[in-house]
Amino acid sequence: MSSRTDVLLWARRITGLKKSTPHQLLEIAPDAGLDAAQEAFHKIARLAHPDLHRGLDPEELELVTSAYAMIANAYQSIRSHRMATQRLPKMDPVEGAAPAPVPVTPSGTAGVATGVAGAMSSKALIYYRKAELCLKRGDLRGAMLQLKMAIGTDPGSTFLRTALHEVEAEVRKGP
C-alpha cells in the first residue's frame, strides 16, 4: 500500500491532465487493448482507490477521489468503445443524432441506423439482423456466415461488404 504522499502526488498529477486521452491517463500505449486497460485500472485501484485512503483530510480525500473518478471515466471510455466495436463496426449512432425509430437493444444502442439499413433489400436485412445477434453472442464465424448470406441476396450493398471485411478482420485477430 502506498504512502499518503505518493497518492497525493499522483492525484495532483492526474487532476492536472484535463486534456489527456484515456490511454494517456491510464499510462498505456495508444493502441493498447481492453486487457491492458483493465490491468492498468486494477493497478491504479490498488494504489489510489478512495476506500484505501479514508484516513486523509476531507480535502485531500476529495482530490484523490476526483483523480480516481477521472481514471474510472477513462477506463470506461475504452471499455465502451471496445463493447461498441464488438457489435457491427460503424453502427454506432452519431453522438447527438436524432434517435432512429428502431428497436433499442437492452444495452441501449440503436440496432441499425435507419439511413444505412435502408440501403439493403428486406431479405438481406433479415440476414443482417441475424448477423447482429451472432455478434452479440460473440459468435464471429456465425456472423460472417449470415453476412455472406446477406450479400448473396443483395450483392450490390457496399455496406454489407464493409461489415463483412471488418468482421473478418476481427476473426483474424483471434480470440
Added chain:
Amino acid sequence: MAIALGIDLGTTNSCAAVATPTGVEFILGSRAERVHPSIVAFPGSGGVVVGADAKRYRLTEPANVIHSAKRFIGQNIRAPLVQLALTGIRYKVTEGPNQQPIVTVRDRRMTMPEISSHVLLYLKRCAERQLGSAISDAVITVPANFTDAQRTATKEAGRLAGLNVARLINEPTAAALAYGFGRNQDQLICVFDFGGGTFDVSILRINGEIFEVLASDGDFFLGGDDLDRALAEVLAAECSRVLNFDPRQSPVLMMKLMMGAEAIKVHLSENDAAEGEIDGIDLPNGQVGSLPFALSRMQFEELIGGYINRTIEVTKQVIQQAGLQPSAISDILCVGGSTRIPSVRQRLAEVFRREPNISINPDEVVAQGAAIQAGSLSGAIIAGTGMGARDAVITQAHSPLLYGGAKPQAALVRPVLLDVNPSTLAIQTAGGYAERLLDKNSPIPIERTRVFTTARDNQTRVEIDCCRGESRRYSENEPLGKLVLEELPPKPRGDLKIEVSFRVDADGILHVRAADVESGQRQEASLHVIGAPAIGDGA
C-alpha cells in the same frame, strides 16, 4: 477500536454480522436465530415489535404489521409497479410529500425510512448486546439496481437508527466478497441473487484483492414474494370454487393463503409433491372451513415459469454486457432464498453448462460480505493489536465459504471493491432527447463532464433535467430530478457554454454540478430527488 456492523437489509429477511479477529460472527436474535424477518409490528397493545416476534401479529392484526418496506423505500408512490405492489399488502400506505409513500398505523404516520430504521435499530441493539460494545458504524447492502432515491432513503434509515452508514454496497458484490476474500485467485464469477423481493445478477472478475464488477442488471420487483403471490392467487381461486367464498375480500385470509403458499413453495423445493389442507378459514356464514390442496412440483414450476424465464433472460443479457461467453465463468454463486427452487438451479446449469455453487449459505452470505467490507473500511480487519494476519482471515469454523484447500494468506491486504453504476444517466436536451453522461455498468466512483449550450437567444435560465434509463427519449426514462441555473449572461443561442458534471460516488449516489464555463462562475446546485424523503421529514 470501533466495531462496524455489516447489514443485509432484505425485503423479507435481514441478517447482520461483524468481522472479528477469528472470523465473521453473525448477530443472533432472542431465539439464537441468525436471520431476522424484516417485519415491524405496531400491536394494538402498544410498542414496536421487530423481527421474529413481529411475525406472529401477521394473522391477528395484519393492518398493524409492516412487511416488505424495502419495496417502497425511496419510491415514487405513483410509479405503476409501486401501485401494483401496493395491492399485495394489508397495511395502509398513502401519498405523502414529494410523492413518497407514507405508512399509517392507527393515527401514526411514518415514512418508509422510519420503518426500515426500526429493523436496523433492532439489529444494532442485538449486536450491542451480543458484543458488549456500542456500535456506531455500519455497511448496509442494497440491490445492485437500487436507484439514487432508494439509496438515499436507505442511508436515511441508517441515520434514523443512529448508525453512521460508512458505505452502501451492492448485494451481489457483497456475496462475491464473502466468496472470494482471501482466496487470492484470478477468476470470473457470476452472482445470481434471487431474494424475497428483488432479483440481481452480476458478473465479476476477482483478481487477488480486486473485486471488479464487469456488468450487473436485475429486476427490482421480482422475488420470492411474487412466487408466493402467484400461488396464493391459485389457492384463492380454489377457495372460491370449493368453499364458494372469495377470500380476496378478507385481508386476514389472503395473508393466511400467502403464508400457506410460502410453506408449499418451501416444501416443493425438497419434495416432488405437496398435499394437505389449509384450515381455520372463517366463512361468512360463521362456520370455519378448510381448503384441501394437492400440487406437484411440476405444476408449481409451470406456475412460476414466467418469473424464472425472466431471471434467465436477464442473466444471459448480463453475460453479453460483460462481453463474455458463459463458458468463461468459473463459478456461479446462488444467493437469496429463491435460489433454493430446483428449477432455478437447473436453468442456471443449462445456461452455464456447469452446476451452480450451492455450498454457500444463500441467506447469510451477503451479510458476511458486508461485515468484511465494514471491517475493511474501519481498519479493523488488517490493523490493530493482537490481530495477526492469519487470524484476520475468515476461519473455516465460522465461514461456510472457504473450502477446498483455500489457504490463509501470509499478508492480508484490504479488498478493493470496484462496483458499477446500474443504469445509464442522462440529461434532457432540446427536442426531448436524453443525452447520456454516464453509461450503465460504468465503474464507480466516476465523474464525467460534458459541455452543453443554450437553444434560444438571450436565455438566462437553464433547467437541467436528469434521468436514468436506456432510452434515447427523455420521456421514456425515469426522471431523477432537476437542476436550475439562473441569472446567466444573455447571449445568442449556442454561445453560452454550460459544463455539466455527473459524479456517482462509491455509494452509487449521483451528484450533479453545472457551471457557466466563460464566467467561471460555478453555479452549483443540488439535485432535487423525486420520491426521496427530505432529511428529518415526517417524523
